[in-house]
Amino acid sequence: xxxxxxxxxxxxxxxxxxxxxxxxxxxxxxxxxxxxxxxxxxxxxxxxxxxxxxxxxxxxxxxxxxxxxxxxxxxxxxxxxxxxxxxxxxxxxxxxxxxxxxxxxxxxxxxxxxxxxxxxxxxxxxxxxxxxxxxxxxxxxxxxxxxxxxxxxxxxxxxxxxxxxxxxxxxxxxxxxxxxxxxxxxxxxxxxxxxxxxxxxxxxxxxxxxxxxxxxxxxxxxxxxxxxxxxxxxxxxxxxxxxxxxxxxxxxxxxxxxxxxxxxxxxxxxxxxxxxxxxxxxxxxxxx
Numbered sequence: 001x002x003x004x005x006x007x008x009x010x011x012x013x014x015x016x017x018x019x020x021x022x023x024x025x026x027x028x029x030x031x032x033x034x035x036x037x038x039x040x041x042x043x044x045x046x047x048x049x050x051x052x053x054x055x056x057x058x059x060x061x062x063x064x065x066x067x068x069x070x071x072x073x074x075x076x077x078x079x080x081x082x083x084x085x086x087x088x089x090x091x092x093x094x095x096x097x098x099x100x101x102x103x104x105x106x107x108x109x110x111x112x113x114x115x116x117x118x119x120x121x122x123x124x125x126x127x128x129x130x131x132x133x134x135x136x137x138x139x140x141x142x143x144x145x146x147x148x149x150x151x152x153x154x155x156x157x158x159x160x161x162x163x164x165x166x167x168x169x170x171x172x173x174x175x176x177x178x179x180x181x182x183x184x185x186x187x188x189x190x191x192x193x194x195x196x197x198x199x200x201x202x203x204x205x206x207x208x209x210x211x212x213x214x215x216x217x218x219x220x221x222x223x224x225x226x227x228x229x230x231x232x233x234x235x236x237x238x239x240x241x242x243x244x245x246x247x248x249x250x251x252x253x254x255x256x257x258x259x260x261x262x263x264x265x266x267x268x269x270x271x272x273x274x275x276x277x278x279x280x281x282x283x284x285x286x287x288x
Contacts, residue, residue, distance in 0.1 A: 006045045007032065009116050016043065016120070023131055028187060033123060033131070041112060044119040046091050046187075091117060094187040097164055104162035105240070106155055107182045124177040135181065135212075136171035145216035151181050152209055153225050156202070158240045159183075160233055165190050165198055169205035171212045192233070199230050224248040 003011055003019050010016040018035040023042065025031075032043045091114070098111040098121070110122040124132035140148070152174065159166065166173070166189055173185040192198045206226035214221035223246035231248065232238035 006118055007043055010118055015113055040123050042121050042123045046117050093189060097186040097189040100162055101159060101164060104158055106158050124175050124182055127178040132175040132177040135174040135176055140216045142217045145213040148181050149209055149213040149220055155183055157229055157242060160192055161238060161240050163192050165192050165201050166205050167201045170208040202226055202230055
């Protein structure tokens, strides 16, 4: 097929030898199958901000560090340079997350190169060598649903142990290759330690998995892996091999109103005494 304009620089630089076909077009990028030497890979071409439906939200970008102060100021002001820098940061977030998660043993596509807004990465295939289907395109049995859910919860745990939360995980962002589920699409991935919305994002990711697989294995709808995982993470006890139960006991203590009122009363008395001491001191100073 004709080489897309955005991939042409990679062909000129010898990173891509041939564009074979378009694989898919999503809300944030178009993916092509390309030949690189003797290997067949994917080229993910990010769409320009005004041509994609996924909008960058401060919920996702909160906590991301920008090393260059000029770029940071421009991004805050929303200048043309700033918007371009913001797009680059958004794309780089996926590249960084892929390398970080691959190193942590998370099942994600292997990244090879990132150049001019195009990400070269591994082409995932099924047992017959065809491009791996998305999870939502498969007809699942209850047994397969339980197994895929177990695998993906383990991947969510491993991601969190690496400090990363997907932020948009669902059946549309999981491919199933010859070895099972693989997590994809990570430009909105967040830093679990730096983002105030981390807990909320994790719960949503886990709930999305429960809702989808719960269609085939209804017992999964009653699980609460999200809060269980987060509680272990906050307490420093979460490990990639942590054994989970899918249940979380909420400890809700009754409010002792008498104790609360005593504390308020004591605080008011202390404040009155402080004000009285100040008044006495000022009176003495005037008299002196």
